[in-house]
Amino acid sequence: MSIAEVATSLLRTEETFSAYLARINNVILQPLLQSGSFENSDLFLLLNNHFQVLWGLTEENCRTLKEAFSASESVSVQDVYLVWKADLFLDRYIQYFSTFATCAVLQGFEHAAKNKSEVWKSHKPALQQFLADFSLDASIAVALHTVLHKPFRDQLQQYSLIFSKLEGAAGQCPESEAIADATQKFAKLLSFVSQVLDEACLTRSLWKSLGHKFTDVLCIAERRLLEDSRNLTVYASTGRSDRVLLFNDILVLIQGSNFRSLDLKLVWVDVAERDVGKYALRIAAPEEEFFLLAKDLKARAVWQWKLNQAVRQALNGKRDFPLWSRDGDGSDPPHCRHFSFTFRAEGRLKNAVYDGEWCLGRPHGKGTLTWPDGRNYVGDFKEGLAHGFGIYLVPCVSEDHYDCYKCHWQEGKMSGYGICEYGNETVYKGYFKDDMRQGFGILEKASSTKHSFKYTGHWENDKRSGYGIWDDKERAERYIGMWHEDQRHGAGIVVTQSGACYQGTFHSDTMVGSGTLLLEDDSVYEGNFTADLTFVGKGKLTFPNGFTLEGTFSNRSSQGLHTQGILNTSGEQQDEHMAKLQLGQKEFPxxxxxxxxxxxxxxxxxxxxxxxxxxxxxxxxxxxxxxxxxxxxxxxxxxxxxxxxxxxxxxxxxxxxxxxxxxxxxxxxxxxxxxxxxxxxxxxxxxxxxxxxxxxxxxxxxxxxxxxxxxxxxxxxxxxxxxxxxxxxxxxxxxxxxxxxxxxxxxxxxxxxxxxxxxxxxxxxxxxxYHEKEDDLYCQGIVDLSQETDVKLLEFLDVRKHFWPLKDLTLTKHQRRSLVKDRCFLSATDCLRNLITTVDPQEKLDILQKTYDEIAKTISRLLGEEFNPSMDDLLPLLMYVVTRARIQRLGAELHLIRDLMDPTTSGGMYDFLLTALESCYALIQKEIQYHQSWHASQDS
Known part of the structure; x- marks a missing residue:
């Protein structure tokens, strides 16, 4: 058969079908729509719209073929509208039969048959004649059902025959691929129509068999029954009398007069473990988990496949084409999903709304959980519990504030690092374990509020325990030491804003036994004293001048401090160790x-x-x-x-x-x-x-x-x-x-x-x-020495005269060399001043090395030969440079370098230079009186 012959056959088929459609439209649809409203009449209006579209497509196909025949005796595949518009035909047929199935499910044809409109009654004779032509001897409802779908199914079968003939006629032409594609699509369409009508029939029968208690809730237009445990036996583990119904959007369990439904989007299906049942499926959903027990392997496999396909299609928001096909969008639904759900069961989540990712019926991944009382959690979940990073807001009862927990969670409890801002303006930054502060953490209440404080230290079971620092900002004092269950307990040091500090042993937040009190004037008291630093009981007070008072102390508020003991006024200076006593090293390793x-x-x-x-x-x-x-x-x-x-x-x-x-x-x-x-x-x-x-x-x-x-x-x-x-x-x-x-x-x-x-x-x-007194004495010496001219200072420091760089002194006609200051060894002086510009001890030592090099360069230039000064030569030269550099707090700098320098430099050049600078520092303090007497002798 040629393509032209196939096209001719198609044209005759389309013309016949169009005539049938015209007759259906005139005898059934239009009279029914004109009869006025009846139950589900809106469905018939929608069905009529789809009907008219299909009729129009049929007419368009006829017109295209006729134009092709009139234009040429030979007709090609390009003239067959049905091939090139296959997707359009499929889409319109799917819409028509979907609406038709809904009419069947909702008993729309029964309601139409019962239409009592006079218009409808007047058309019944014509309808009877039409039905006779279709050889139907049935009720009006059945007749309507048949007439409105059978001609379309027959026409689709005709299309399939024509496509098979067209494939044979086309052979290996370029259009053969398009013909094969259209043939496959129309074959799927036939399968789709059969499945839609079968589902509609099953669903309609189900609604008729169930009581109003079920249908009033479950029966909706788009819902279709996919499987019934009465057709393919399966039992739910919640009770063997259950009836299980699988719809395209929900899974329903019926037991007696009660039922519950599960949204398929939140249903997970898997083969159960062997010890549950031989042919069991595990069903997981929010707030519940149960098993479906099948009688044999085949029944379980069918239920598993249908459940998974229904879940997948529900998640995709559309049915497969055809409805049950192996080439859908993946055989199994994804384990991880995103959905919103309101919890109803009793427990911590009752009435809470979760919006986020799910896995196996539990929140898993990222999501938001909101309670009606205002609590809110945003973050990571694992198997239904907060796990990972999350932010939890809890409204305060008394005020319009929130406690905000920005923390890491493990199995629903705060664990790891977190930041908690409480509604009372207290903030905790630190570690948690099992919802309690555990490990290192900082708890602080803002200084702008009453009773402000700050604790930095260790926690155990939500209480301060171990080593920690407490700032009491109202009392202006700091506690450094040990804690136990939120109280100062063990060795501790208290430092006050005034500069006093004391060390002792605390028990239950109170100091017990004797302690050491260091006052701001460098007096030292060893013994018992009260919280307000009043001496009481036995003790020893050492004054800065070396006097000691040892005995029993008491405080009489009206008469002041009283003591009974021994006053030692030998006049010996206080031991340096006592003046600079160091605390805490032994007590807090x-x-x-x-x-x-x-x-x-x-x-x-x-x-x-x-x-x-x-x-x-x-x-x-x-x-x-x-x-x-x-x-x-x-x-x-x-x-x-x-x-x-x-x-x-x-x-x-x-x-x-x-x-x-x-x-x-x-x-x-x-x-x-x-x-x-x-x-x-x-x-x-x-x-x-x-x-x-x-x-x-x-x-x-x-x-x-x-x-x-x-x-x-x-x-x-x-x-x-x-x-x-x-x-x-x-x-x-x-x-x-x-x-x-x-x-x-x-x-x-x-x-x-x-x-x-x-x-x-x-x-x-x-x-x-620590070095304040020495630095003050050193600064006094620097001030005194700096007043001297270069010549006098070099002479006083016993710098050898052939080392004096007097040539560097540029004089005006009104100046004398003996009166010029700050000109000798200028490069070394500038270099040494950089000592305070760096933090690194090694860099400070490098600056000292460069200072030495600059001194040596100056001397070498004067002598005209290489010069490396010995300690005897270097010390007075370096003292001159130190004097002119005028570095404040040089003692602090020197001790910091000595304490923190790399031990590997010990004994080397750096150590030699640092020792020289330390000697200069000490000599400058000692030379003050000598300089003053020397200056007086020079004046005389």
Missing amino acids: VEMRWEGLLNQFLEYIRLGCQGDMEEAFTGFHVQTSKELRKSQEYLFCQRENEEVPGKVDVLEDIIAHQEEETLQSYLERAFQNSLHPLGKLLKALTLAFQATYSTIGANKHLLNMAQEEVKHYAQKIWEVYLGFLHLASERKGQAYAEDLENSGLNGPSAVLPLILPSFYPDLFMLYML
């Missing part, structure tokens, strides 16, 4: 002060530096949470979805910069990066250091504590770095860490100058306070 903080970072390394737990262990890049209160969801999404500047892969980066040559630059960048674990560790240690030694804590009796703490920080940070390097080495399978350790590098010494700037302001303040 440096290894245990911030052990809880350091252990978090070491534990993070031990667990393999997993990215999802980094913030829980090392989360000290904190921010205020006013923004969190305004928009949790915005911050949460920003944190998860946006690229964070400065974020690095620690292990990859550390391998790339593990060579000794690049190590220092790598560490420097790491410390400056607030997102790098080493940067976070330094930030946390800085906070702890400032909490201890800044402001009120700036007390000279704490210098040794602070100094050893900084050194300890360098040691521990180096250990953390090596931990990262060891882990990276293991993953790369190479011995990077061992190579670095065997290189002989002094790691803590390399770290110290890099971290020192973070602690330097507070640390140097302690050095200044």
Whole structure:
């Protein structure tokens, strides 16, 4: 058969079908629509609209073919409208039969048959004649049902026959692929129509069999029955009398006169474990889990397949084409889904609304949980519980404020690092375990409020326990020491705003036994005293002038302090040890002060530096949470979805910069990066250091504590770095860490100058306070010596005259050489002044070396030969330069360099020069009286 013959056959078929449609329209549809409203008449109106569209397509197909025949005797595939518009035909037929099925399910044909309109009655004779032509001897309802679908199904079958003939006629022409595609689509359409009508028949029968209690709730236009446990036996584990109904959108369990339905979008289906039942399916849904027990393997397989396909189609929001096909959008629904659900069961989630990701019937992934009382959680979930990072808002009962918890969670409880801002303006930043503060943390109440305070230290079971620092801002004092269950308990130091401090033993927040009280005038009291620092009981008071008063003290409010004892007035100066007594080192070994903080970072390394737990262990890049209160969801999404500047892969980066040559630059960048674990560790240690030694804590009796703490920080940070390097080495399978350790590098010494700037302001303040008297005496000497001219000062310091650079003195005609100041050794003086411009002890030593070099250059220029001054020559020259440099607090600088310099420099040139500068410092203090007497003799 040729293409023209096939087209001719198609034209006859379309003309016949169009005539049938015209007759149906005139005899049935239009009279029925004109008869007025009846139950479900709106469905018939929609059905009529789809009918008219199909009729129009049929007419268009006829017209196209006729035009092709009239234009040419030969007709090609391009003239067959049905081939090129196959998708359009399919879409219109699907719409028609979907609406037709809804009419059938809702008994629309029965309602139409019962139409009592006179218009409808007057057309019944014509309808009867029409039905006779269709050989129908049935009720009006059945007749309407048949007449409105059978001609269309017959026509689709005709299309299938014509397409098969067309494929044979076309052969291997270029259009053969389009013909084959259209043939396949119309075959699927026939299957779709059969399935739609079968589902409609089953659903209609079900609604008729169920009572009104069920149908009033369950019966809706789009719902279709897909499987019934009475057709394919299956039992629910909730009771063997259950009837299970699978619809295209819900799963219904009926037991007696009650039922419950599950939204398929939140249903998960899986084969159950063997011990549940031989042929069991596990059904998971929010708030419940049960099993479907099948009688055999085949029944279970059918139920499993139909359930999974129904769930997948419900999630996609559309049915497959055809409805049950193997080539749908994936055979099984996804395990992870996004949906909104309101919990109804009793418990902590009752009436709460969850909007987010689900897995196996439980919140899993990212989501938002909101309670009717205003509580709100935004963050990560795992198996129904908060797990990961999340923000939790809890409204306060008495005021219009919220407690805001920005924390890490584990199995529904706060665990790891978090920030909690309470409605009373108290903020906690630190670690949690099982919803309780545990480990290192900072609790602070704003200074703008009453009873402001700040605690920095360790916690146990939500209470202050272990080593911690307490700032009582109302009393203007700081407690440094041990705690137990929220009370000062054990060894402790109290520092007051006035400069006094005392050390003793505390029990249940009260000092017990004797202690040591250091007063701001350098008096020292050892014995018993009250909380307001009043002496009471036995004690010994040592005055700054060396006098001691030892005996029994009492306080009579009207008469002042009374004592009965021995006053020693021998006049001996107070022991230097007592004047600068250092506290806390023995009582609080440096290894245990911030052990809880350091252990978090070491534990993070031990667990393999997993990215999802980094913030829980090392989360000290904190921010205020006013923004969190305004928009949790915005911050949460920003944190998860946006690229964070400065974020690095620690292990990859550390391998790339593990060579000794690049190590220092790598560490420097790491410390400056607030997102790098080493940067976070330094930030946390800085906070702890400032909490201890800044402001009120700036007390000279704490210098040794602070100094050893900084050194300890360098040691521990180096250990953390090596931990990262060891882990990276293991993953790369190479011995990077061992190579670095065997290189002989002094790691803590390399770290110290890099971290020192973070602690330097507070640390140097302690050095200044500790050496305040010596520096004052030194400054007095500098002032006296600086008044001298260069010539007189060089002469006084016994600098050899052939070392005097008098040629450097540029004089005007009104000046005399003996009166000019600040001109000799100018380059060395300027160099030494740079000592205060740097923090690094090594850089300070380098400046001292350059100063020595400048002095040697000046002398060499004068002598015309290379000159390396000995200590005897260097000391007076260096004293001259020190005098002219006028460096304030030189004693503090010298002791800081000596305490923190690299031990490997001991005994070398740096040590020699530092010793020379220390000698100059001491001599300047001692030479004041001698200078004054020498100056008097010169005047005379």
